[in-house]
Amino acid sequence: xxxxxxxxxxxxxxxxxxxxxxxxxxxxxxxxxxxxxxxxxxxxxxxxxxxxxxxxxxxxxxxxxxxxxxxxxxxxxxxxxxxxxxxxxxxxxxxxxxxxxxxxxxxxxxxxxxxxxxxxxxxxxxxxxxxxxxxxxxxxxxxxxxxxxxxxxxxxxxxxxxxxxxxxxxxxxxxxxxxxxxxxxxxxxxxxxxxxxxxxxxxxxxxxxxxxxxxxxxxxxxxxxxxxxxxxxxxxxxxxxxxxxxxxxxxxxxxxxxxxxxxxxxxxxxxxxxxxxxxxxxxxxxxxxxxxxxxxxxxxxxxxxxxxxxxxxxxxxxxxxxxxxxxxxxxxxxxx
Amino acid sequence: xxxxxxxxxxxxxxxxxxxxxxxxxxxxxxxxxxxxxxxxxxxxxxxxxxxxxxxxxxxxxxxxxxxxxxxxxxxxxxxxxxxxxxxxxxxxxxxxxxxxxxxxxxxxxxxxxxxxxxxxxxxxxxxxxxxxxxxxxxxxxxxxxxxxxxxxxxxxxxxxxxxxxxxxxxxxxxxxxxxxxxxxxxxxxxxxxxxxxxxxxxxxxxxxxxxxxxxxxxxxxxxxxxxxxxxxxxxxxxxxxxxxxxxxxxxxxxxxxxxxxxxxxxxxxxxxxxxxxxxxxxxxxxxxxxxxxxxxxxxxxxxxxxxxxxxxxxxxxxxxxxxxxxxxxxxxxxxxxxxxxxxxxxxxxxxxxxxxxxxxxxxx
Numbered sequence: 001x002x003x004x005x006x007x008x009x010x011x012x013x014x015x016x017x018x019x020x021x022x023x024x025x026x027x028x029x030x031x032x033x034x035x036x037x038x039x040x041x042x043x044x045x046x047x048x049x050x051x052x053x054x055x056x057x058x059x060x061x062x063x064x065x066x067x068x069x070x071x072x073x074x075x076x077x078x079x080x081x082x083x084x085x086x087x088x089x090x091x092x093x094x095x096x097x098x099x100x101x102x103x104x105x106x107x108x109x110x111x112x113x114x115x116x117x118x119x120x121x122x123x124x125x126x127x128x129x130x131x132x133x134x135x136x137x138x139x140x141x142x143x144x145x146x147x148x149x150x151x152x153x154x155x156x157x158x159x160x161x162x163x164x165x166x167x168x169x170x171x172x173x174x175x176x177x178x179x180x181x182x183x184x185x186x187x188x189x190x191x192x193x194x195x196x197x198x199x200x201x202x203x204x205x206x207x208x209x210x211x212x213x214x215x216x217x218x219x220x221x222x223x224x225x226x227x228x229x230x231x232x233x234x235x236x237x238x239x240x241x242x243x244x245x246x247x248x249x250x251x252x253x254x255x256x257x258x259x260x261x262x263x264x265x266x267x268x269x270x271x272x273x274x275x276x277x278x279x280x281x282x283x284x285x286x287x288x289x290x291x292x293x294x295x296x297x298x299x300x301x302x303x304x305x306x307x308x309x310x311x312x313x314x315x316x317x318x319x320x321x322x323x324x325x326x327x328x329x330x331x332x333x334x335x336x
Numbered sequence: 337x338x339x340x341x342x343x344x345x346x347x348x349x350x351x352x353x354x355x356x357x358x359x360x361x362x363x364x365x366x367x368x369x370x371x372x373x374x375x376x377x378x379x380x381x382x383x384x385x386x387x388x389x390x391x392x393x394x395x396x397x398x399x400x401x402x403x404x405x406x407x408x409x410x411x412x413x414x415x416x417x418x419x420x421x422x423x424x425x426x427x428x429x430x431x432x433x434x435x436x437x438x439x440x441x442x443x444x445x446x447x448x449x450x451x452x453x454x455x456x457x458x459x460x461x462x463x464x465x466x467x468x469x470x471x472x473x474x475x476x477x478x479x480x481x482x483x484x485x486x487x488x489x490x491x492x493x494x495x496x497x498x499x500x501x502x503x504x505x506x507x508x509x510x511x512x513x514x515x516x517x518x519x520x521x522x523x524x525x526x527x528x529x530x531x532x533x534x535x536x537x538x539x540x541x542x543x544x545x546x547x548x549x550x551x552x553x554x555x556x557x558x559x560x561x562x563x564x565x566x567x568x569x570x571x572x573x574x575x576x577x578x579x580x581x582x583x584x585x586x587x588x589x590x591x592x593x594x595x596x597x598x599x600x601x602x603x604x605x606x607x608x609x610x611x612x613x614x615x616x617x618x619x620x621x622x623x624x625x626x627x628x629x630x631x632x633x634x635x636x637x638x639x640x641x642x643x644x645x646x647x648x649x650x651x652x653x654x655x656x657x658x659x660x661x662x663x664x665x666x667x668x669x670x671x672x673x674x675x676x677x678x679x680x681x682x683x684x685x686x687x688x689x690x691x692x693x694x695x696x697x698x699x700x
Binding site: 110 | 430431439442443447450694
């Protein structure tokens with residue numbers, strides 16, 4: 001909702017930190033300019049990674065009515081771009097630059113039926129929505145999938161609050177989520193809200209489309225930080241600019257090119273708008289498309305990529321050992 | 337929305353508007369397949385109907401470059417198309433079609449607002465949508481009841497909506513502003529009773545054994561041809577939070593028991609008023625005059641509508657001038673009188689609502 005999405009930066013005081021699951025911290029923040037946090041909203045946080053300033057988005061897990069107390073939860077990802085390591089180093093009393101709650105994932109009140117789908121840390125975006133739906137006595141099913149219970153934040157609380165409305169899938173217990181079955185349970189007037197790993201969201205999107213359900217009823221948000229494959233270092237070449245730049249695990253291709261002095265157009269930096277599109281001239285390896293701008297057809301064609309989030313990897317299976325090339329992946333692009 | 341501070345009702349010449357309430361956005365007949373634009377409570381809305389006839393309220397600004405959707409056109413089912421680059425939204429404000437790309441940006445939405453159609457009006461809720469309970473729509477059943485007939489209009493009033501509420505809660509002004517139609521000396525001479533609860537305020541005034549003013553003499557003769565003589569007259573004004581005022585008005589042949597409840601020897605009308613803030617200094621004032629006699633006479637409906645139109649035109653001129661005087665004299669305070677009791681209770685109820693929404697901070 002563009003009208004309510006003005007980034008107002010302020011100071012947030014970290015007042016409480018505790019572990020809520022394996023590698024997941026719950027961080028309570030008191031903002032200096034409180035504003036009500038609608039379900040589905042997130043805050044942007046200024047993080048510092050190896051001396052570089054970055055911006056990360058975290059869903060508001062819960063908030064007091066007036067927004068004076070915001071809770072986010074952060075997964076420490078071993079191969080993250082560095083934001084989660086910064087967040088996990090925070091201590092009570094630390095000050096953070098944060099935005100007021102921003103809304104790109106509004107919950108619509110009044111749908112006939114809802115499915116909320118959370119995969120792993122994606123639960124953070126769904127908790128507030130689920131609470132509102134419960135209060136509204138809406139017809140909703142809250143599906144929570146994870147690898148093992150220890151890695152699933154807030155599981156017990158959610159079971160207590162949502163009872164039978166909460167459906168839990170745990171890989172290690174052999175009850176993995178069956179996307180086909182889940183999407184088959186959706187009807188013409190069901191709205192499905194989801195947040196989770198890109199593979200899960202992609203599978204839902206594909207099945208949703210195959211079943212010809214209303215596309216606008218599939219609601220999701222992408223922060224552009226989850227790929228099909230683990231991030232690898234790769235090389236980007238721009239012959240027209242005479243550039244050959246390594247893109248390390250912690251940087252995006254856009255950032256690496258910017259650092260090297262390239263003047264590129266971009267806007268959302270999360271793979272939605274398509275403004276940072278570059279043309280692929282030559283590719284040694286495969287593209288890990290992490291955007292939602294291109295259709296499956298366009299992703300398969302691999303003629304273009306969204307350089308703000310997408311990366312090159314050595315092999316299309318994500319396994320280094322299976323890479324045909326011996327060195328890092330190399331993508332040669334043309335920028336306009 | 338910024339909070340304003342206040343000391344007491346008397347010092348707030350004009351009031352902010354609550355958001356967690358239903359406001360009349362339009363007459364039902366105004367909202368059609370062709371989109372229209374109207375600003376309600378500070379928010380510019382695009383209003384239109386789906387193919388199924390359901391009224392829709394979206395923010396009147398495309399997600400892309402904020403072009404007004406109301407200048408666009410409606411497409412199949414419930415969709416509306418931005419007139420600038422053709423982006424299409426459904427009635428929930430979700431983008432369903434985007435130019436020059438094969439996917440849809442998941443962020444592409446415009447705010448949509450809960451709508452209820454009731455009592456010939458389209459009501460909209462601009463606050464927290466999770467609180468938009470249709471049962472909170474104020475009762476204005478006379479507007480679409482078989483036992484009542486009538487019609488109304490909309491006044492665009494360049495004044496804070498609270499000034500209209502003040503105006504309707506104290507009809508003493510009729511004696512002076514509406515001298516040629518419904519005004520008479522007895523209005524400011526008679527006593528009145530003010531009662532209230534958590535979301536209503538009622539002001540009741542009875543005048544016994546008086547001459548009927550021209551408007552009411554005409555109405556009596558519509559029902560009782562050739563009527564002459566004295567009447568008992570009543571005005572029972574009921575405010576419902578936050579901005580609906582229904583006024584039970586009428587006269588009956590003097591001494592025939594109207595006060596005790598037998599109105600058969602009289603004529604009864606209901607003035608239905610819904611005052612919707614446009615912003616701080618302007619409002620949409622929806623009114624209708626409903627009667628419960630000679631229901632099948634379109635002539636009387638038209639005459640009454642035109643008669644009230646004339647009366648309310650006199651109010652409109654005063655309200656416009658009053659807002660201008662308030663603006664011109666920012667350092668002058670209001671003083672309140674006994675006759676303001678109804679309006680003062682209304683102000684207090686609205687202030688409580690504003691406080692509950694965190695948008696009015698009482699000064700300790």
